[in-house]
Each structure stands twice: as structure tokens, then as C-alpha cells.
Amino acid sequence: xxxxxxxxxxxxxxxxxxxxxxxxxxxxxxxxxxxxxxxxxxxxxxxxxxxxxxxxxxxxxxxxxxxxxxxxxxxxxxxxxxxxxxxxxxxxxxxxxxxxxxxxxxxxxxxxxxxxxxxxxxxxxxxxxxxxxxxxxxxxxxxxxxxxxxxxxxxxxxxxxxxxxxxxxxxxxxxxxxxxxxxxxxxxxxxxxxxxxxxxxxxxxxxxxxxxxxxxxxxxxxxxxxxxxxxxxxxxxxxxxxxxxxxxxxxxxxxxxxxxxxxxxxxxxxxxxxxxxxxxxxxxxxxxxxxxxxxxxxxxxxxxxxxxxxxxxxxxxxxxxxxxxxxxxxxxxxxxxxxxxxxxxxxxxxxxxxxxxxxxxxxxxxxxxxxxxxxxxxxxxxxxxxxxxxxxxxxxxxxxxxxxxxxxxxxxxxxxxxxxxxxxxxxxxxxxxxxxxxxxxxxxxxxxxxxxxxxxxxxxxxxxxxxxxxxxxxxxxxxxxxx
Numbered sequence: 001x002x003x004x005x006x007x008x009x010x011x012x013x014x015x016x017x018x019x020x021x022x023x024x025x026x027x028x029x030x031x032x033x034x035x036x037x038x039x040x041x042x043x044x045x046x047x048x049x050x051x052x053x054x055x056x057x058x059x060x061x062x063x064x065x066x067x068x069x070x071x072x073x074x075x076x077x078x079x080x081x082x083x084x085x086x087x088x089x090x091x092x093x094x095x096x097x098x099x100x101x102x103x104x105x106x107x108x109x110x111x112x113x114x115x116x117x118x119x120x121x122x123x124x125x126x127x128x129x130x131x132x133x134x135x136x137x138x139x140x141x142x143x144x145x146x147x148x149x150x151x152x153x154x155x156x157x158x159x160x161x162x163x164x165x166x167x168x169x170x171x172x173x174x175x176x177x178x179x180x181x182x183x184x185x186x187x188x189x190x191x192x193x194x195x196x197x198x199x200x201x202x203x204x205x206x207x208x209x210x211x212x213x214x215x216x217x218x219x220x221x222x223x224x225x226x227x228x229x230x231x232x233x234x235x236x237x238x239x240x241x242x243x244x245x246x247x248x249x250x251x252x253x254x255x256x257x258x259x260x261x262x263x264x265x266x267x268x269x270x271x272x273x274x275x276x277x278x279x280x281x282x283x284x285x286x287x288x289x290x291x292x293x294x295x296x297x298x299x300x301x302x303x304x305x306x307x308x309x310x311x312x313x314x315x316x317x318x319x320x321x322x323x324x325x326x327x328x329x330x331x332x333x334x335x336x337x338x339x340x341x342x343x344x345x346x347x348x349x350x351x352x353x354x355x356x357x358x359x360x361x362x363x364x365x366x367x368x369x370x371x372x373x374x375x376x377x378x379x380x381x382x383x384x385x386x387x388x389x390x391x392x393x394x395x396x397x398x399x400x401x402x403x404x405x406x407x408x409x410x411x412x413x414x415x416x417x418x419x420x421x422x423x424x425x426x427x428x429x430x431x432x433x434x435x436x437x438x439x440x441x442x443x444x445x446x447x448x449x450x451x452x453x454x455x456x457x458x459x460x461x462x463x464x465x466x467x468x469x470x471x472x473x474x475x476x477x478x479x480x481x482x483x
Contacts, residue, residue, distance in 0.1 A: 010038030013272030015476035032243035048311030127206035275462025276427030302432035
């Protein structure tokens with residue numbers, strides 16, 4: 001029986017465990033924390049509960065395949081709720097309420113500016129063609145330049161527009177900046193600005209608008225707990241409070257792990273730890289060629305996030321998902337990706353209690369607040385700045401909604417970029433991992449079958465096809481090609 005280890009019980013590691021759990025392997029997942037999930041785990045502050053990280057669930061067919069690989073039906077294992085309203089987008093001069101019905105969205109756009117609804121529907125049709133063209137590329141390994149000659153890649157070329165950014169591509173449909181920003185803020189899922197992200201990523205909002213946004217009863221963290229349960233049901237082993245100290249390499253091959261001082265031999269090893277952290281801390285430099293610490297230092301990484309998890313003793317009429325855009329959004333994006341800080345920032349607010357009463361006691365609210373900020377490449381004293389940013393963020397929410405938030409706060413926890421490093425082993429606090437610029441995509445991204453060392457594989461946001469839950473789950477499905 002082949003013995004396989006997975007380092008990290010985040011979404012990628014657990015999805016890999018699901019994919020492999022029916023193959024008869026002796027499967028072991030090692031997690032440093034006391035629960036599964038990594039940066040997508042559950043956070044509880046007394047009676048208030050939160051998702052630490054991802055709150056958007058889309059493109060269910062990939063997660064459905066992960067569950068099918070393990071012999072289970074996603075829809076029978078989890079309570080999925082499709083959101084009627086995708087999100088509310090608050091700009092200076094207009095608020096867009098995005099519906100799951102594209103026709104309602106088209107009417108909304110037309111009320112704002114005649115003709116914009118047609119631009120939106122044209123954009124939808126174009127994205128449908130693009131997704132159909134590129135989906136097979138994202139589902140297969142892409143280890144070298146020769147894969148650009150694959151028939152599916154050649155067929156997709158007319159839809160890729162590789163030298164256009166998301167912003168530029170959207171402007172070909174309508175040049176109104178609110179229109180463009182309403183369909184491009186998703187680039188921040190990749191830790192990038194819309195004017196930087198390659199135009200291929202206009203499929204992200206399409207996945208939301210055409211296929212829907214979902215919530216999981218109890219939070220997206222419940223996906224992790226359910227996968228852990230099913231992996232163990234299929235005979236796999238999950239070891240909590242078990243930080244991996246080293247990947248043991250001999251003659252260019254991964255041979256085992258050192259866990260709590262003990263060397264354990266394995267036939268194959270899968271890394272779900274943060275990619276740069278793993279290269280810097282889990283593998284001795286003499287075993288690396290392409291991804292030495294010096295070369296990692298030169299890579300481009302995503303932005304970070306400043307988080308507030310707030311328990312309130314009242315409820316407010318917040319939508320499930322809301323984004324408050326900065327006054328000068330383009331200047332904010334350029335500053336953000338240029339390692340600059342500003343008082344004119346954007347805020348994402350998540351109010352899951354609107355559709356799920358399990359997050360807080362009756363009449364109370366668990367509010368998740370995210371502010372995109374530069375990663376630790378930027379110089380900032382977070383020990384002082386986090387208090388300033390906390391107050392500014394609460395001020396912004398209060399002023400936009402005309403409410404008194406402060407006097408209802410019962411519990412509050414902050415996570416800043418240093419915390420992502422110290423508590424979650426995220427390199428530079430770059431929570432969206434390696435940036436998704438063209439020099440770090442497809443064959444130029446770390447590959448699912450690791451290039452420097454044999455019998456070593458990668459899943460998660462730091463490998464092909466990229467970060468974000470759907471592509472992280474897809475990275476695990478790619479393992480079928482190898483294991």
C-alpha cells in the first residue's frame with residue numbers, strides 16, 4: 001500500500017485528501033493547528049462565529065467533482081444556500097444591488113446609464129465563450145512551453161487577450177468606470193488590481209453572475225470539516241497539532257517528513273503549506289534549484305488584508321456581501337499594489353447572519369470586515385497602525401450606513417499582515433499567494449508535480465491554476481494525473 005503525506009489541512013490539502021481517499025492509499029494529513037481549515041478555518045469569539053478567510057463560494061462543479069472523487073454528493077453532505085442578491089456595491093454616486101438574475105442586473109445598469117444594460121449582456125455572452133474555451137486549460141497540468149501547442153490552448157487563444165488587463169478588456173464593452181469596477185473588483189481575489197490582472201480573469205465575475213454565489217450553513221469553514229470527516233470515513237488519517245518541521249530529501253527525491261522530531265517515511269508527499277513558506281522553511285536549500293530562498297525573494301506576491309471580526313449585540317440591515325468603494329478607487333488600487341497606504345481605502349463587509357442564524361445569538365450579529373492592504377514588503381509599524389486603521393474602518397462603515405456601530409461591539413479581533421505571517425505561516429502576509437501576472441502563470445507558476453524534487457507535489461494557491469477556492473480545489477483534482 002502506497003503511503004502518502006499531505007502537509008496542511010487547508011482547502012487544497014483536504015481536497016487532495018478527498019481525491020486520493022478512495023484509491024486505497026495509506027493517507028496521512030498533518031496540520032499544525034488544532035482544527036482543519038488553515039486560513040479558511042472557523043473562528044469563535046464566545047458565542048460569535050466567523051469564517052477566518054474565504055466567504056465567496058462559486059463554480060460548484062469543481063467542488064462537486066472533489067466530493068464525487070471521494071464517493072459522496074456535495075449537495076447531500078452540506079447545506080448550500082444560493083444567494084438571491086450577489087452583493088451590494090457602494091460607489092460615491094450610485095449603489096448597485098447585484099442580483100442572481102442577469103436580466104435584473106441589465107435593467108439596473110440601464111437605470112444608471114441608458115445602454116449600459118446591453119453592454120453588460122454583451123459582456124456576459126463573451127465571458128461564456130471564454131470560459132468554455134479555457135476551462136480545459138485550468139483542469140490540466142501546464143508544465144512547459146510545449147503545452148501552448150495543445151489543441152485546447154490553440155482554440156482558446158482568440159478569447160484570451162493576453163496583453164489586455166481586466167480593466168482594459170472591460171472598457172471595450174463600456175468605458176464607464178463604475179461599470180468596469182463593478183465587474184473587476186474580483187481581481188482582488190487574486191491579490192491584484194484590475195489594471196494589472198490579465199484579462200483572462202474577467203471569468204471570475206462571470207462565474208458569480210451566471211452560475212451563482214453560494215453560502216454554506218455554518219460558514220464556508222464547514223466545507224473543510226465535512227471533507228475531514230469524509231476523508232477519515234474513507235480510511236485516511238488527520239493529525240492535528242502536528243506541525244511539519246522538514247521534508248526529508250535524499251538523492252533528489254522526497255522520502256519522508258520530520259514531525260515533532262520524528263522521521264516518518266512516505267512514498268509521496270503533497271505540500272499544501274504556503275508555497276514560499278515551504279520553500280524557505282521545510283526544504284533544505286541544497287535540495288532546491290528553481291525555488292531557492294534567494295529566488296523566492298525575487299518573486300512577485302499578492303497584497304495582504306487587514307481583518308476585523310466583530311460581535312455586535314444588535315442587528316443591522318447589512319447585505320450578505322457588501323463592498324464600500326474608496327472615493328478615488330483607481331488611485332487606491334495603484335497605491336495598494338505600489339505598497340502605499342491611504343486614508344481613502346475600500347472595505348468588504350460580510351454579514352452572513354442575513355441568511356444563516358448559526359453565527360451569533362438571536363438579535364446579535366457576527367460581522368466580518370476586510371480591508372485590502374499592502375503586504376509586508378511595504379514598511380509599516382502594524383503595532384501602531386492597526387489601531388488607527390481599525391478606527392478608520394469603523395468610521396467608514398458608520399458614516400456610509402448612518403449607524404452607531406461602536407456602542408454595540410461586544411467582541412472584536414484584528415488580524416494584520418504580521419499575524420498572517422506569525423499565526424498562519426503566510427510569506428510576507430500575502431494571503432493570495434504568488435501574484436497572477438503573466439510571468440507567474442501556467443508553465444511559469446510552480447507546478448503541481450514539483451520541478452526540483454521527485455515524489456513531491458503541490459496543491460493550493462501557490463501552484464497551477466492559481467489562488468481562490470475553485471482553482472485551489474482544481475489543483476487537487478489535477479493530482480489524478482499523477483497519483
